[in-house]
Amino acid sequence: MxxxxxxxxxxxxxxxxxxxxxxxxxxxxxxxxxxxxxxxxxxxxxxxxxxxxxxxxxxxxxxxxxxxxxxxxxxxxxxxxxxxxxxxxxxxxxxxxxxxxxxxxxxxxxxxxxTWHSRFAPAVEPARTFLASTTVRSVRIEWKEDVRKWHPGQEWIWEPGGLGVFDPGINALSIMTAILPRPVFLTQSDLFFPANRAAPIAASLAFADGHGVPVAAEFDWRETSGEIWNIVVETDAGTLTVADGGKRMRVDGALRVDEPDREYAAIYRRFAGLAADGAVDVDLSPLQHVADAFLLGRRRVVDEFVES
Structure with a gap:
């Protein structure tokens, strides 16, 4: 049907x-x-x-x-x-x-x-499988892009509830929560607000899991040299890198996954399957991490943002 x-x-x-x-x-x-x-x-x-x-x-x-x-x-x-x-x-x-x-x-x-579209990126499931069979030592997340390129004229992103830099940053958090073998919780948050805006343009976050494994995340909307969407996980089986928003996966530099973006097609296949089964699929953990970032956030005021 x-x-x-x-x-x-x-x-x-x-x-x-x-x-x-x-x-x-x-x-x-x-x-x-x-x-x-x-x-x-x-x-x-x-x-x-x-x-x-x-x-x-x-x-x-x-x-x-x-x-x-x-x-x-x-x-x-x-x-x-x-x-x-x-x-x-x-x-x-x-x-x-x-x-x-x-x-x-x-x-x-x-x-x-x-939906968390980044979870449907081709490297996400292979990364989860790899990490499930090893010991995670540390995680570094770098998620940077140019807000003028990706959100031109979208004033709602700067308003309360629009999330600011967490609009893309939550994609990284959705991958993080999908691939790590244990849940993490926020320990520190620095949020960088343009003097004329109600939402942050950058964020620096620290997490840990129940075993004390550190996770550091840097989000920034002021990157003009090109997109940086990477998660690097140090493990006892080598360094896992989920690169380019989840399109590619490397282990100790060796390419394991390199596939085109079909995230939204996968979302709609999943939606059709849920409709056939009458199921509900709602995971709020990425959004909860964002909420925690605002709860613990130390406000840092930076230069005003003017789109043009």
């Missing part, structure tokens, strides 16, 4: 990833879009989710690609209408707002899928 999907929020991530990935996956079809300022040829287009829900016969599921600050109300409306719901990352603006959505999905017998 084909899963008919409606996208809410036709912004950059929806156009770059969701639309082509849906088209590439058998058994999934894009049938509707809700967006205030955009439309898509060949599908039914609506200005708002409420307007789209009046034509609920057109779709079975809703993919929410809107900013996290408004996602809870939209998910509530879609789940209440009996629709499966896919949440772009992060699943919400706060940790606590997601639990009632899980309960509602289960009551209504529909899917709630909190």
């Amino acid at each position: 084909t899963l008919r999907v409606a996208i809410v929020g036709l912004g950059k991530i929806a156009r770059d990833q969701h639309v082509p990935s849906i088209a590439a996956v058998d058994g999934v079809e894009l049938t509707a879009v809700a967006s205030r300022n955009a439309s898509l040829p060949g599908v039914a287009c609506f200005a708002t989710l409420d307007e789209m829900l009046e034509r609920a016969d057109l779709f079975d599921a809703v993919a929410l690609c809107t900013p996290p600050q408004v996602r809870h109300g939209q998910a509530l409306a879609a789940l209440s209408a009996g629709k499966h719901v896919l949440l772009e990352k992060p699943p919400g603006a706060t940790v606590s707002e997601v639990a009632p959505l899980v309960a509602l999905a289960r009551r209504n017998g529909v899917v709630l899928f909190a």
